[in-house]
Amino acid sequence: MPKPNREPDMQKVIEIRSFIAALIAVSIAFTYLMLPFFSVILWACIIALLFHPLHAKLLDRYPRHENIAALVTLLACVLIAVTPALFLASSFIKQGTAIYQQLESGQLKPALWIDQIRQAFPVIDELLRTLGFDVAEVKQQLGSLSVEAGKVMASNALLIGQNTLGWLVSLGLMLYLTFFMLRDGARLIPILIRALPLGDERERLLMQKFAEVTRATIKGSLVVAMAQGSLGGLIFWLLDLPGPVLWGVVMTVLSLIPVVGASLIWLPVGLYLLATGNTSDGIILIAFGAIVIGLVDNILRPILVGRDTKLPDYLVLLSTLGGFTMFGMTGFVLGPLIAVLFITFWEIFSREFNVILDGDAMHDDKSADDRDVSSPPL
Template sequence: MIQKRIERQFFFVLLAAVSVAFLWLLKPFFAPIFWAVAVTIVFFPVQQWFFKRWPRQPNVNAFLTLMLCFFIVVVPIIVTVSSVVDQLTALYQKFEQGELDLERYITKVEEAVPVLQQWLDRMGMDLDGAQKKLSDSAMSAGKVVAKNSWAIGQNTFTLALDVGVMLYVTFFLLRDGENILALLYKALPLGDDREYLLFKKIAEVTRATVKGNMVVSIVQGTLGGITFALLGIPAAFVCGVLMACCSLIPAVGAAIIWVPVAIYLAIMGSYPQAIILVLVGVLVIGLVDNLLRPVLVGRDTKIPDYIVLLSTLGGLALFGVNGFVVGPLIAALFIAVWGIFIREYQNDDNRKPQNAS
């Protein structure tokens, strides 16, 4: 008995050590593996649709689903990033040639709002100094890019490698996902009912968060970019992309971009443009967030809105862009695990207060 106990304890220690070592080995690829799992969860219904038509062709089904994912997700991202880089390059060239003068814009703001300099003086801030630093920083941007061209190329290669790893892992998860899930049911010592509940919650939250936030960000970014372009605001496409990215932050979202622009337009005396931008921002862009996000995210995840907000902000702070999925996922698992605990270990008799005699 003692020998068997020692063998069992040593085996569990070895199991834990090997598992930790394997996870540590995969640490550099956390992001692509995580997104491979997320993409698999989102596109798995498509895989099942193909499987019903060609049940004996798992490789073909996985490949077709992967190609659909590639053209729906990867290609638009590549086109968007390329367009943003081209527009930023054009903006820098205009600035370098003197067509775009940041000092002139800042001077206009200072002249239009004289009290601004007094308020900044009270805060211990120097507008003229900030103006000079901003101009110097913009002028040296090209030199910084030139000096770090090797690092930029290396980061591009790393990004391409991560995308390749994500697509590669996604293919096998699409093909063998059900078998992997069955192995997890056997391996995890939580009980089938608990495991089913947790895996179901993971799938629901991941699918709702990815699809919901992506739809909201694309709609808000598109509406914002079109509005900026119609109002004649420079770099409308870049501003639209920025609004799409900022819309991942609940409650605040795209307003981080359009509110300062509207304030600047009002200061410059472009009141019709400012009013139109505010109306579109509040009644159209903001309405999209208020209507679509609760329907696409909150309803499917069954998480209160304030928990979604806090978990998303915390996830973005801790995990970067991956956090807008990881944060709500951790919050959902927290709620699910505590729900299991309350249901199974806290019966009504234990929670009833005893009457004082």
């Protein structure tokens, strides 16, 4: 018999492999090309996801005006989110610059504040000695750390002011992309599901998790952090403390970190007020921070997030800190998102793999039963 001709099959295999290799190479090149705009694209997707319900309602009412619905939604986004952010950024830059100049001129002396707190609270020295710490060395390190932290914060404010043009360009690109994400997002999802090779059901589940965790993180972390920072800035303003907007923004950023949060600011300032004789202001600030600012997270987070998509507290802390370390400010979204996707992938794998194992075990048990029934007794 003549041997079958396998050259067409081999040619097809070579073509498929070559195409896949080219596809991977082009995808890597495109990813590298888009890498400088990673934050812009990410935040455009997040904003489109958050404002999608408003866009959907407008489309239901005016189904033939997709562009107008997307434009109106984008204007609402600018009024609700972008305009207040620009105002806060401007105030942050001004107050950060003022603090930077005071640190440089020596008007602000963090080491003196530490001495005043130690003198007013001798128990701190006793506690440090009991734990085996050198008080003088701790004072020097805390003073140096305070100065460096203040300089970094203030110099970053100056850097933001100097890079205003680049920041505005990024903002414009983000809003431009957000418009198309709002208008075309519903059509892009089926295309992604069809193109990705993970299985349609798995891809739908992963996209659903992405949407849930993104909404939960923004509402449960950013909104809570903004509430805590606003309350912190308000009490600083009422007590006539310097830089209320600056410290409110700093408390907002720190509130993104679970457990400690804004207390890293209001607690030392409250202790300093007590140490310098401003007893009433110190008591008010510490009480307000512990009762009002501290309870905002416990009250708002369950309402805004719910229990279904909430990660364990320890995983939220670790993923948020890891996200900050790897991705900067966008890490407070990416960190928990990566953690949830990690858990979801392993849940899918465990569920489907266990089903296969269970099926094999049932098949083996059934075969064994069949052998027992069919085998004659010894």
